Amino acid sequence: MTTTDIPAPTARPYQPAGTPKRRPKREREGAAWVFLSPWVLGAIVLTLLPMAVSLYLSFTDYDLFNPPRWVGLRNYVQMFTEDPRYWRSVITTLTYVVIAVPLQLALALLVALALKSMKRGRAFYRSAFYAPSLLGASMSIALVWRALFNDGGTVDNLLGTGGWVNKPGWALLAVALLTVWQFGAPMVIFLAGLQQIPAELYEAAAVDGAGRWRQFRSVTVPMLSPVLFFNLVLQTIQAFQVFTPAFAVSAGKGGPADSTLVYTMYLYDRGFVASHMGYASAMAWVLLLVIGAVTAVLFRTSRSWVFYASDADGGVR
Amino acid sequence: MTTVSTSVSRKPVRWGRLALHLGCLAALLIMLYPLAWLLATSLKPADEVIASLNLLPSHLEWSNYKTAFEGVNDVSIWRLLSNSLLIAGGAVLGNVISCSLAAYAFARLRFRMRGPLFAFMIATIMLPHHAVLIPQYIIFNQLGLVNTYWPLILPKFLATEAFFVFLIVQFMRGLPRELEEAARIDGCGPFRSFFQVVLPLTRPALITTAIFTFIWTWNDFFTQLIYLFDPEKFTLTLALRSFVDASSQSAFGPMFAMSVIALLPIVLFFLAFQRFLVEGMASSGLKG
Numbered sequence: 274m275t276t277t278d279i280p281a282p283t284a285r286p287y288q289p290a291g292t293p294k295r296r297p298k299r300e301r302e303g304a305a306w307v308f309l310s311p312w313v314l315g316a317i318v319l320t321l322l323p324m325a326v327s328l329y330l331s332f333t334d335y336d337l338f339n340p341p342r343w344v345g346l347r348n349y350v351q352m353f354t355e356d357p358r359y360w361r362s363v364i365t366t367l368t369y370v371v372i373a374v375p376l377q378l379a380l381a382l383l384v385a386l387a388l389k390s391m392k393r394g395r396a397f398y399r400s401a402f403y404a405p406s407l408l409g410a411s412m413s414i415a416l417v418w419r420a421l422f423n424d425g426g427t428v429d430n431l432l433g434t435g436g437w438v439n440k441p442g443w444a445l446l447a448v449a450l451l452t453v454w455q456f457g458a459p460m461v462i463f464l465a466g467l468q469q470i471p472a473e474l475y476e477a478a479a480v481d482g483a484g485r486w487r488q489f490r491s492v493t494v495p496m497l498s499p500v501l502f503f504n505l506v507l508q509t510i511q512a513f514q515v516f517t518p519a520f521a522v523s524a525g526k527g528g529p530a531d532s533t534l535v536y537t538m539y540l541y542d543r544g545f546v547a548s549h550m551g552y553a554s555a556m557a558w559v560l561l562l563v564i565g566a567v568t569a570v571l572f573r574t575s576r577s578w579v580f581y582a583s584d585a586d587g588g589v590r
Numbered sequence: 591m592t593t594v595s596t597s598v599s600r601k602p603v604r605w606g607r608l609a610l611h612l613g614c615l616a617a618l619l620i621m622l623y624p625l626a627w628l629l630a631t632s633l634k635p636a637d638e639v640i641a642s643l644n645l646l647p648s649h650l651e652w653s654n655y656k657t658a659f660e661g662v663n664d665v666s667i668w669r670l671l672s673n674s675l676l677i678a679g680g681a682v683l684g685n686v687i688s689c690s691l692a693a694y695a696f697a698r699l700r701f702r703m704r705g706p707l708f709a710f711m712i713a714t715i716m717l718p719h720h721a722v723l724i725p726q727y728i729i730f731n732q733l734g735l736v737n738t739y740w741p742l743i744l745p746k747f748l749a750t751e752a753f754f755v756f757l758i759v760q761f762m763r764g765l766p767r768e769l770e771e772a773a774r775i776d777g778c779g780p781f782r783s784f785f786q787v788v789l790p791l792t793r794p795a796l797i798t799t800a801i802f803t804f805i806w807t808w809n810d811f812f813t814q815l816i817y818l819f820d821p822e823k824f825t826l827t828l829a830l831r832s833f834v835d836a837s838s839q840s841a842f843g844p845m846f847a848m849s850v851i852a853l854l855p856i857v858l859f860f861l862a863f864q865r866f867l868v869e870g871m872a873s874s875g876l877k878g
């Protein structure tokens with residue numbers, strides 16, 4: 274150890290030569306990449322590369338057998354200006370999202386509020402209401418749904434409306450109800466959020482003379498808004514990608530009269546049935562951009578109605 | 591301020607509570623009706639499936655199950671079941687291994703670009719599956735792996751289901767660091783520390799990951815529909831789908847019998863692990 278050219282003393286703590294202090298750090302960095310390697314490989318090969326490839330393919334004509342042929346914006350132009358079925362599927366999907374998501378979340382919130390004020394049996398109800406969320410995505414339940422809403426099915430017998438699955442205006446509602454039926458997952462998240470609201474807030478509000486409704490408006494809603502926002506974003510993103518229920522309820526055809534031909538079903542039809550992979554890629558990219566835009570809009574509006582307790586008291590979440 | 595104990599209107603609560611329970615019970619009955627209907631219909635004789643308004647069958651038609659067990663397209667149900675199990679089992683193994691590895695790096699280790707990579711990982715949770723579907727299909731097609739189980743299992747070994755990475759990261763962040771620090775002082779590198787200290791403590795999150803992966807893979811339809819077309823390789827879900835195409839009413843009983851069989855593993859998993867599932871779902875929406 275020499276002192277010949279040591280500059281002015283710095284704030285750095287003294288480190289002896291050949292210090293063991295640095296090595297473990299670098300070792301740990303290396304170790305981190307070992308742990309990350311499967312994820313990194315997956316992110317590159319199965320996410321980033323495919324995204325780039327599908328962007329390229331969206332400007333081509335490709336049928337899986339012949340090499341892709343560059344067609345510029347042709348697919349997009351055709352989609353937006355010459356393909357009524359495309360617009361049909363867009364409107365169908367939007368209708369579905371607008372019906373299913375608010376209904377599902379409203380029901381989830383209502384049940385969560387009911388269960389929160391319950392002293393006994395909460396765990397039982399919570400599990401029982403949650404069960405459909407696990408079963409609902411299955412083909413089995415989708416088939417049951419088709420039968421329940423078919424001519425002569427339970428709904429027809431109860432309401433006398435005829436089978437919904439064969440009526441253009443009604444079939445999509447049957448699909449949406451299958452989603453609403455699975456309100457258990459957001460409900461469980463709501464309930465967990467409700468249970469985290471400190472009781473002192475309600476007590477303070479009661480002392481100040483707030484009634485139940487006022488407490489709900491002024492305590493529950495703001496305190497729960499981050500969870501509500503989380504559920505809203507998650508369910509909206511998922512709703513845009515609905516496939517199995519629409520497929521099963523319409524027996525794989527998107528009928529009647531394309532009224533349940535949701536976006537992903539049409540994408541499947543173009544790409545994997547008609548072998549227009551370029552066109553389907555363009556559809557996938559538009560879906561990606563739309564979901565991204567909707568999420569961004571939700572995040573923007575969230576500033577005005579989502580309340581984060583940590584912002585208010587400067588605490589760390 | 592918190593010492594004030596308030597007794598807000600206790601009197602009407604009893605009736606209110608009764609109404610609450612009745613309301614929940616009524617809602618539950620409606621919710622569970624489709625399941626009851628499925629079970630009843632799977633035991634109905636062919637002529638009662640649609641024509642009869644009774645939920646309960648006039649007699650139990652076990653032959654529906656016998657027909658279901660014969661399978662579809664000359665493929666026995668045991669074959670379909672074991673195909674489904676193979677895919678779900680492979681997916682569970684892949685997700686548990688790859689997601690816990692990545693989660694440990696994100697939760698505990700320092701490396702360059704950690705922030706941006708974590709943000710990217712979170713963003714992929716929201717990425718629609720369809721944006722990458724076609725090129726993935728093309729890649730697997732080029733590799734000659736279409737109509738095999740690889741496209742369904744291999745991605746899980748590469749931690750592509752970021753939701754589970756996030757779930758495990760959140761869980762690991764809640765573990766006390768002292769244990770790992772003690773292990774490090776005792777000379778444990780990150781690998782031993784991971785396998786011997788962190789991983790055993792992470793078990794609840796791993797179980798949640800395993801069960802959700804199993805159920806989601808078991809239910810999955812779209813990916814299987816795209817990648818598998820050999821009836822020998824079909825899963826229960828795909829076999830049920832062939833019933834959709836040939837939906838003559840005489841096949842209704844066996845179709846729903848097979849639906850019951852297909853739901854059975856999920857129901858069993860749910861009954862056995864409901865606490866993990868509900869807690870896992872509840873925690874995913876918080877803390878974030």
